[in-house]
Amino acid sequence: MKRKRCLVALLPLAFYGLADQAQSETLILNSYGGPYEAIIRERIIEPFEERTGISVVYDAVGSSSQDYAKIKATGGHPGFDVVVMTASQALQGCQDGLLEKLDSGRVPNLAAISPRISEVAGPCGAVHELQYMSLLYRTDRLFSPPDSWNALISPELKRRVVLPTFQNIMALDLLQVMSVMNGGGLIDNLDPGFAAMAAVARQSIGFEQSSAILESYIKDGTVWAMPFWNGRAQLLVDSGLPVDYVRPREGTIPLIATLSIPVGAEHKQAALKFIDFFLEKSSQEAWVSGYKVGSARTDIVVPEALAARQITSEADLDALILPDLTIVARHLQEWADRWERDVVPAAN
Template identity: 75%
Template structure:
């Protein structure tokens, strides 16, 4: 996924020139997504945050969330940013590795308003700021009717009309897990059926892309007719008037629990906690859900009527596939190597 480095100054930036190398010590760096995410977070979160606190926010591109965690690990928890947007899997791994701070609930008071089940899933080092799920996105002008199965991606009629995320995008991992369960395997154990199915999909795909912005460009221009995609981003495409729709297939899907975390070597932890607290606020979560078309870990927010039936509620979690995120974090390196060995060459 596209990522951005968000520089949040404790005071107005004076004489700021150039990229991250010129960031002063009293400023705060937050890694966050690019593309539509950047546009929406500026208007829904950053601008109100700036108006209330006087803190200035500047974006600077970096890498994917997995690459950012790799940087956190490589630098011993001093990656040069103070808040990072990742997934619950990485937040759990960072806690285990001692590279992310346990978030203080006495300082970040809005943590108390999050669903305990989702908060527990992310662990003490991750603040859940949004919830999505992997949907099946398709072109309504090329797919007849409403598809009900992930098997659509294996339909011979879609040969060279499918695209896949790279393994660095957790969506690839989730699709691997769903395909594994569909074919008699498990979510974290016995993934052989999943790897075999993913190789089959790769053989009729046009290849792989890492960022959501690039993935969606293929279905927008019609070169791709179906692909996995996060439901929030899928809803934005629907809202734009593109000839697309998305579904939760009958075989189920996996939720994306997105988190905000603070590396142990962050230089501006107090400001980092303040930003997280603001993002989790009821009004901020309502603005974020309405703007980015995602779900929230708060159960007390007002959700627009047109989104209510397309979101995951806490009560629906039992209807989804919920892999053990701690086990996932441990096995991701092994799965990545196998993906490169068994899935990527099948697309060539």
């Protein structure tokens, strides 16, 4: 009887111990601030927490390049469990052995992602969204929609352009598009691209790394046109600002956004569950309609008005310029140095 009473007395303690253990299961997600944070909390994080009981701590610090620099500097132990980056960093992290390799055995919904896009991102990046670099402009200043990237060097836009720094992958994308437009290549012979970007820099008011800061210039009317991700551009259109965006006739390059897990992540099982949840059909539909982006899942239902301006099919991908990101990664430092030498001084 004494033993029975002892066991009964211990049951509540055991129960509370299990409850505390469940409550203590957390996941640290490193991603972006601004409208991205508000939308991912509503569309992804809160539904995930409700279903799994896992608490998500949101870490809105750093750009993709800064986040990967932290992963590299810490040997794969950056203090967060899932990181939102681009395919370029996911590929680099795999090569450096700093990111977990993912497969459909560990993340079942990876099987629903376009094989072509998955291949581009590599085995360490789960593609959760697609955007493309658009030309965003003020409709109350440019009354005819620009249809070429050359609009950025038109006289009417003198000192009405702002550019991303090279730490923002959009700078590289614009450099490569400008190179192809002017007789160069995506990888080899970027000389025409650097010359063209120096000309755009002379038009500009300078450089900013953060998308939130970049968009502030067009919001207040300081800037009349600039390169910008089309999903973020659509959010500005929907907000009622006098802006719109186009995919210029020379073409553009997609932004392939990925979810990755550092090799030293403390909560790997929770991280795998989060990535799988984000890739679910219903989650992708919620994310696409909320953040106004495209998806690497071709089986999702997208509102017609949204689908017309996003990447939602293989045909949409075929119309984009898609550099070999593995080769691009080998040249990034070289091109970054040249950008600082040839492009940045032209803005002064």
